[in-house]
Amino acid sequence: MSYLALYRKYRPHTFDDVVGQEHIVRTLKNQINSNRVAHAYLFTGSRGTGKTSIAKIFARAVNCEAPVNGSACGECETCKRVQDGTGINIIEMDAASHNGVDNIREINEEVKYTPAVGKYKVYIIDEVHMLSIGAFNALLKTLEEPPAHVIFILATTDPQKIPVTILSRCQRFDFKRISAREIEDCLRTYMDKEKIDIGEKALAYIARIADGGMRDALSILEQCISFYFDETITMEKVLYLVGAVDSSILFDMINAIKSQDAAKVLVLCDEVNSQGRSIRQFASDLLEHSRNLLVAKTTNNSSEVLDYSNEYIAALKEQAELVSTNEIMRYIKQFGTLEYELRTAISPRVLLEVAVLKLCEVQMDDSAESMMTKMQMLEQKLEKLMAQGIQAASAQVVQQAPQKEVVPTRLPKAVPEDIKELVARWQEVLHSLDEQTTLKTVYATTEAGYIEDDILYIVYKQPMEFGVKKSFEKMEKAICNFAGKEVKIRLMTAEEYANKCIETYGSSPSPTTEVKDISQVLRNIESKINFNIEVRS
Numbered sequence: 001m002s003y004l005a006l007y008r009k010y011r012p013h014t015f016d017d018v019v020g021q022e023h024i025v026r027t028l029k030n031q032i033n034s035n036r037v038a039h040a041y042l043f044t045g046s047r048g049t050g051k052t053s054i055a056k057i058f059a060r061a062v063n064c065e066a067p068v069n070g071s072a073c074g075e076c077e078t079c080k081r082v083q084d085g086t087g088i089n090i091i092e093m094d095a096a097s098h099n100g101v102d103n104i105r106e107i108n109e110e111v112k113y114t115p116a117v118g119k120y121k122v123y124i125i126d127e128v129h130m131l132s133i134g135a136f137n138a139l140l141k142t143l144e145e146p147p148a149h150v151i152f153i154l155a156t157t158d159p160q161k162i163p164v165t166i167l168s169r170c171q172r173f174d175f176k177r178i179s180a181r182e183i184e185d186c187l188r189t190y191m192d193k194e195k196i197d198i199g200e201k202a203l204a205y206i207a208r209i210a211d212g213g214m215r216d217a218l219s220i221l222e223q224c225i226s227f228y229f230d231e232t233i234t235m236e237k238v239l240y241l242v243g244a245v246d247s248s249i250l251f252d253m254i255n256a257i258k259s260q261d262a263a264k265v266l267v268l269c270d271e272v273n274s275q276g277r278s279i280r281q282f283a284s285d286l287l288e289h290s291r292n293l294l295v296a297k298t299t300n301n302s303s304e305v306l307d308y309s310n311e312y313i314a315a316l317k318e319q320a321e322l323v324s325t326n327e328i329m330r331y332i333k334q335f336g337t338l339e340y341e342l343r344t345a346i347s348p349r350v351l352l353e354v355a356v357l358k359l360c361e362v363q364m365d366d367s368a369e370s371m372m373t374k375m376q377m378l379e380q381k382l383e384k385l386m387a388q389g390i391q392a393a394s395a396q397v398v399q400q401a402p403q404k405e406v407v408p409t410r411l412p413k414a415v416p417e418d419i420k421e422l423v424a425r426w427q428e429v430l431h432s433l434d435e436q437t438t439l440k441t442v443y444a445t446t447e448a449g450y451i452e453d454d455i456l457y458i459v460y461k462q463p464m465e466f467g468v469k470k471s472f473e474k475m476e477k478a479i480c481n482f483a484g485k486e487v488k489i490r491l492m493t494a495e496e497y498a499n500k501c502i503e504t505y506g507s508s509p510s511p512t513t514e515v516k517d518i519s520q521v522l523r524n525i526e527s528k529i530n531f532n533i534e535v536r537s
């Protein structure tokens with residue numbers, strides 16, 4: 001028996017074999033069971049999601065004389081003739097290579113004749129978006145008035161390119177990408193049947209990079225089986241086969257972004273594009289790579305967490321050393337967004353370029369992560385400047401700043417005239433005191449006095465209250481504020497004050513009474529005694 005490629009060998013033959021398109025299978029089965037088949041279908045979805053396989057299953061089922069659970073029985077006359085190829089009522093055409101108006105005119109001629117076997121002639125036109133405008137117009141003629149025995153199934157990966165006039169005449173089915181888990185389960189079943197030894201991680205990885213396409217998954221698997229014939233297929237081997245080249249471009253891209261080399265990132269984008277690689281896949285690879293960098297940076301034992309070769313992990317660690325955690329977070333966010341946006345992008349390449357340029361030029365990025373990066377860059381620049389010996393300039397700045405702080409606004413010194421005024425307005429001074437500082441209470445019963453110098457004497461009654469002493473500084477400040485001058489104060493008991501007055505003037509005036517200037521008379525006494533009572537505690 002000749003060798004059959006895996007994807008052909010395991011191509012689904014009945015609706016029940018189909019993986020991951022339950023919503024479509026169910027509708028089509030119901031249409032067959034209820035005999036309500038349409039004349040034109042549009043199957044859209046990315047490659048490898050089962051469009052042509054389901055089209056063929058459907059074509060066989062509509063012709064079967066006794067369908068079983070919606071699928072062809074495989075035993076009736078029609079089924080047998082379809083299988084041995086003598087029934088020619090299922091016609092496949094690839095519009096990529098047959099896109100001219102003549103190809104469609106040929107079909108238009110054929111559809112006039114009823115099928116030799118079975119009920120329907122089923123035309124499956126693959127990559128239908130490739131048809132020329134003339135060909136679409138020709139097709140439209142038949143779709144407008146299709147013969148009862150004809151069914152068209154148009155399959156495409158790019159429904160936007162199909163004229164609305166065609167779309168409006170088709171029942172549309174959107175094929176979804178098959179989940180990695182569904183693909184993985186499926187691959188495991190096949191590998192068990194084939195008795196091929198393959199690691200779980202390798203299977204999961206293939207399922208993931210197939211990106212929802214079963215055919216891609218099987219092709220990659222096929223490649224691995226051929227390359228590692230009779231060997232156990234491990235994750236590392238798969239990586240080597242499909243990803244070795246890829247990971248180097250990922251490292252290059254991160255390096256270029258890190259060094260803000262805009263030209264280099266564009267060259268790398270071009271490289272990816274010219275290699276015909278899927279931009280979406282590349283974006284998700286970059287996301288995965290950034291995630292791995294984060295793991296390598298934040299864990300001590302990354303080889304246990306990361307399921308890759310030791311060489312790859314060593315390279316990851318090396319790169320992670322060069323990039324800050326915050327910066328990696330910025331990459332992850334950006335590539336995550338990119339991956340999402342690419343799902344519906346018409347120009348994926350432009351999106352990729354904008355995304356990497358944004359990462360490259362931090363100034364263009366206004367995310368919170370980029371602010372952190374900008375701050376880190378500023379810090380680094382500052383450190384560099386300091387190290388380069390521009391301390392002179394920065395030292396000046398440093399010197400100037402504290403000078404300003406140290407020098408308080410100095411009040412002019414109070415002269416005797418100011419003191420006299422304060423004595424005269426003592427009740428006003430007391431009244432102005434802030435209630436909360438308790439000064440008002442403590443000093444309520446004091447009196448003020450002036451004795452031929454620039455000191456304001458505050459006189460209190462015996463015995464001396466503790467609170468008065470304690471609040472001395474506060475009181476001095478309050479008085480300075482009131483006068484707008486720098487006023488020295490002394491605290492004295494009434495007795496002390498009287499003595500001082502007698503010493504100075506030879507009499508004992510009442511403190512709050514304004515003392516007349518009799519200094520000329522008594523100046524000589526003052527110089528003799530020069531009393532200096534410091535009550536200040």
Ligand SMILES: [Zn+2]
Nearest residue numbers: 064073076079
């Ligand atoms: Zn049958």
